[in-house]
Amino acid sequence: MTTPRPETLAKLTPVLTKRWLSPDAWRLGTYEKLDGYAALRKALKAHPDDLIQLIKDSGLRGRGGAGFPTGLKWGFIPQGDGKPHYLVVNADEGEPGTCKDLPLMTHDPHSLVEGVIIASYAIRANRAYIYIRGEAVHAARRLRNAVQEAKAKGYLGKNILGSGFDLELVVHSGAGAYICGEETALLDSLEGFRGQPRLRPPFPATHGLYASPTVVNNVGTIASVPYIVLAGANWWKSMGTEKSAGPMIYSLSGRIANPGQYECGLGITLRELIELAGGMQPGHNLKFWTPGGSSTPLLTAEHLDVPLDFEGVAAAGSILGTTATQIFSDQDCPVYATYRWLEFYHHESCGKCTPCREGNYWMVRVYRRILAGQGTQADLDTLLDTCDNILGRSFCGLGDGATSPVTSSLKYFKQDYLDYIEGRTAPKLSDKQLVGAH
Ligand SMILES: Cc1cc2nc3c(=O)[nH]c(=O)nc-3n(C[C@H](O)[C@H](O)[C@H](O)COP(=O)(O)O)c2cc1C
Ligand code: SF4
Numbered sequence: 001m002t003t004p005r006p007e008t009l010a011k012l013t014p015v016l017t018k019r020w021l022s023p024d025a026w027r028l029g030t031y032e033k034l035d036g037y038a039a040l041r042k043a044l045k046a047h048p049d050d051l052i053q054l055i056k057d058s059g060l061r062g063r064g065g066a067g068f069p070t071g072l073k074w075g076f077i078p079q080g081d082g083k084p085h086y087l088v089v090n091a092d093e094g095e096p097g098t099c100k101d102l103p104l105m106t107h108d109p110h111s112l113v114e115g116v117i118i119a120s121y122a123i124r125a126n127r128a129y130i131y132i133r134g135e136a137v138h139a140a141r142r143l144r145n146a147v148q149e150a151k152a153k154g155y156l157g158k159n160i161l162g163s164g165f166d167l168e169l170v171v172h173s174g175a176g177a178y179i180c181g182e183e184t185a186l187l188d189s190l191e192g193f194r195g196q197p198r199l200r201p202p203f204p205a206t207h208g209l210y211a212s213p214t215v216v217n218n219v220g221t222i223a224s225v226p227y228i229v230l231a232g233a234n235w236w237k238s239m240g241t242e243k244s245a246g247p248m249i250y251s252l253s254g255r256i257a258n259p260g261q262y263e264c265g266l267g268i269t270l271r272e273l274i275e276l277a278g279g280m281q282p283g284h285n286l287k288f289w290t291p292g293g294s295s296t297p298l299l300t301a302e303h304l305d306v307p308l309d310f311e312g313v314a315a316a317g318s319i320l321g322t323t324a325t326q327i328f329s330d331q332d333c334p335v336y337a338t339y340r341w342l343e344f345y346h347h348e349s350c351g352k353c354t355p356c357r358e359g360n361y362w363m364v365r366v367y368r369r370i371l372a373g374q375g376t377q378a379d380l381d382t383l384l385d386t387c388d389n390i391l392g393r394s395f396c397g398l399g400d401g402a403t404s405p406v407t408s409s410l411k412y413f414k415q416d417y418l419d420y421i422e423g424r425t426a427p428k429l430s431d432k433q434l435v436g437a438h
Contacts (some may be wrong), residue, residue: 001257001258001278001279002195002257002274002275002278002279002373003134003278004275004278005249005275008275008276008323009274009276011264011265011268011272011276012237012262012263012264013247013263013264013265013407014247014263015227015239015247015263016104016108016111016220016223016224016227016249016263017104017108017249017261017263018034018393019031019034019108020103020107020108021092022034023220025107025108026107026108026109026142026145026151027108027109027144027162027345028146028149028150028153029243030107031110031111032154033164034036035230036110036111036114037110037114038230038279039114039118039162039225039226039227039229039230040114040117040118040155040159040160040226042229042230042353043118043121043122043229044121044160044161044163044165047162047196048121048122048123048124049115049144050238051118051121051122051229052071052074052075052076052122052123053071054071054228054232054233055070055071055074055113055122055225055228056069056071056072056075056230056252057071058071058228058232058233058236058237058245058246059233059236059237059243059244059245059246060220060221060224060225060236060245060246061244061245061310062217062218062226063100063218063220063221063248063249063322064090064181064217064220064221064223064226064322065095065218065292065293065295065319065321065322065411067310067320068311069220070128070217071135073215073217074119074123074215075203076121076203076205076206077123077124077215078205078213078364079124079211081213082307083212083213084125084126084210085124085126085213085214085215086123086127086128086129086208086209086210086214087111087116087120087123087125087129087207087213087214087215087217087222088128088129088130088131088183088186088187088190088208088209088215088216088217089116089129089130089131089216089217089218089219089222090131090132090181090183090186090216090217090218090219091105091132091133091139091219092131092132092133092174092181093133093136093180093181093185093219094133094177094178094180094181094259094348095195095292095293095321095322095324096293096294096324096326096341096344097251097253097290097293097322097324097325097326098293098322098324099251099253099261099280100219100220100249100250100251100261100322100323101218101219101220102136102139103261104220104223104249105132105136105139105140105142106138106142107220108223109139109142109143109145109146110150110217111223111226112130112146112222112223113143113146113150113155113156113169114150114155114225114226115222115224115225115226116128116167116169116222117155117156117160117167117169117222117303118225118229119215119217119222119225119275119378120167121165123213123215124264125167125215126166126167127167127168127169127170127181128167128168128169128170128218129169129170129171129172129190130143130169130170130171130172131172131173131174131180131186131190132172132173132174133173133174133176133180133181134173134174134175134176134291135176136173137173137186140173143171144171145173145381146235146389147156150169156168156236156249159178165394172190172381174186174189174195175189177189177195177348177350178344178348178398179195179197179348179349179396179398180195182197182217182396182397182398183204184197184198184200184204184396185197185198185215186214186216187204187208187209187349188210191209191210195347195350196350196352197350197352197395197396198245199395199431204216204372205350210354220248220249220281224236224246226241228381229398233300237278239265239305240265240267240309241265241266241267241309241311241312242264242267243309243310243311244267244309244311244312244320245266246262246265246266246309246377247264247265247266247355248264248265248266248308248323249261249262249323250262250263250264250273250308250323250324250325251265251269251275251322251324251325252277252325252327252331252425253296253324253325253326253327254289254325254326254327254328255278255280255281255286255327255328255329255331256274256277256278256279256281256331257277257279257280257281258263258277258278259277260277262277264354266308266309266310267307267308267309268307268308268327269304269305269306269307269308270289270291270299270303270304270305270306270308271304271305274286274304274310274327275323280327281329282328282332284329284330284331285301285329285330286301286304286327286328286329286330287299287300287301287328287329287330287332287334288300288328288332288334288337288338288409288412288413289303289325289326289327289328289389290316290319290321290324290325290326290405291306291313291319291320291321291323291325292307292313292318292319292320292321292322292323292324292325293321293322293326294326294341294344294401294404295318295319295321295397295400295402295404296318296321296401296404297318297319297404297405297408298318298322298334298404298405298406298408298409298412299316299318299408300412307396308320308323308325308380310398317408318404318408319404320427325351326333333425333428334369334409334412334413334414334416335370335371335409335413335416335417335420336371336428337405337409338367338385338406338409339364339367339371341402341405342360342363342367342402342405342406342418343364344359345360345398345401345402346360346363346364346402347400349398349402350398352395352396353394353395353396353399355389355390355394355399356390356394356396356399357393357411358399358403359386359387359389359390359399359402360390360399362386362389363383363384363387363402364384364404366379366382366383366386368429368433368434369434370417370420370421370429371420371427371429372427372428372429372430372433372434373420373423373426373427374434375417375421376421377418377421378408379421380414380417383410384406384407384408384410387403387406387407388423390403391403391407392403418436
């Protein structure tokens with residue numbers, strides 16, 4: 001393990017993660033001692049429209065993957081329409097490799113609760129939901145406890161802190177489907193239906209939960225709000241880059257010495273992140289990595305100095321996504337890794353549209369054939385052709401995302417595929433695993 005240089009260490013900017021190591025950080029008493037609910041007191045004295053403007057001015061962009069400007073999204077909620085408004089927090093966190101929302105909710109649930117109250121006040125919602133993935137039992141328990149504590153202290157419920165503002169907050173556990181992280185499938189699931197994406201338009205801003213105006217935001221997005229309210233838009237913009245403002249929690253996994261969450265200004269590079277994480281594991285050299293989960297095209301060792309912000313990663317031909325950097329070495333196989341991801345997409349495809357449902361099914365079978373040493377060169381064309389028929393033709397982003405590891409691994413590592421096809425690499429799958437591959 002190597003020690004990071006002081007100038008690289010200085011790039012750590014703990015904002016959302018700053019309380020995580022405090023003893024009992026999840027309890028209300030600790031949270032209040034560490035500035036907790038001070039932002040709420042300040043926000044409740046402001047006009048809701050001024051809060052929306054503040055979030056616009058801060059340049060905060062959604063932390064759920066697409067980076068949509070948060071203030072703009074809040075501003076789309078029609079006011080004075082006589083309908084109930086809803087805030088829904090997307091805590092599904094299903095993207096492979098992503099691990100930033102769960103630790104936040106486990107270690108600092110009150111920061112999310114406080115963010116929910118301020119955001120609901122800004123968009124004039126009197127009911128909010130946190131939709132958390134079903135497997136995250138521990139985080140859900142912490143959140144429910146935080147909601148109870150906040151209620152008992154007058155931060156939730158009727159007439160919050162004497163402001164006249166009422167808010168009910170419900171923590172809802174899903175059943176563990178990746179598609180329920182897609183915001184419209186999430187809304188269907190929350191309403192009690194099978195989670196499948198809805199046709200857009202109309203968008204959730206006007207026809208969301210129960211066909212009413214709804215904001216859906218990621219956990220990290222909403223948990224950022226109290227910090228911006230307390231310290232201001234300019235302070236937030238002093239971190240990150242001009243178009244990608246603020247700090248971001250990067251979750252590092254794979255062949256590095258110290259996997260975990262590293263919060264740094266947007267625009268840090270993978271080279272710096274690996275240094276912060278103590279370097280690569282001994283005997284491993286970087287071969288490929290995902291900048292933001294498996295739905296984002298793979299990058300390689302050539303891309304170590306790409307700024308990890310929305311613009312920098314796009315310029316390198318990928319997507320910032322959820323900043324889940326999964327790091328693979330020269331001892332890992334990009335063909336096998338892609339196959340495992342495709343197994344996931346195939347399993348998680350909701351089946352609503354043909355390109356994704358059938359395309360992922362067939363691609364899994366082609367991969368099995370290649371990995372069993374029975375593939376042909378024509379299989380590589382079949383994979384690219386199938387991706388062509390999924391990307392842009394699927395009903396939602398799951399189908400598009402599934403093509404990312406396929407096309408990018410074929411772009412950078414075609415030789416690894418040919419090595420299986422031409423017999424230079426020993427098969428990884430047996431004939432038994434080949435059932436249905438022809
Ligand atoms: C298949 C799929 C899965 C998704 N999963 C998540 C998720 O787990 N958490 C999340 O915040 N956003 C997820 N998203 C993105 C959401 O649809 C939505 O863009 C996001 O919740 C908006 O919040 P933000 O503006 O704060 O980023 C997913 C999108 C797709 C297509
Ligand atoms: S792309 Fe896949 S997950 Fe999305 S609607 Fe179509 S079948 Fe369902």
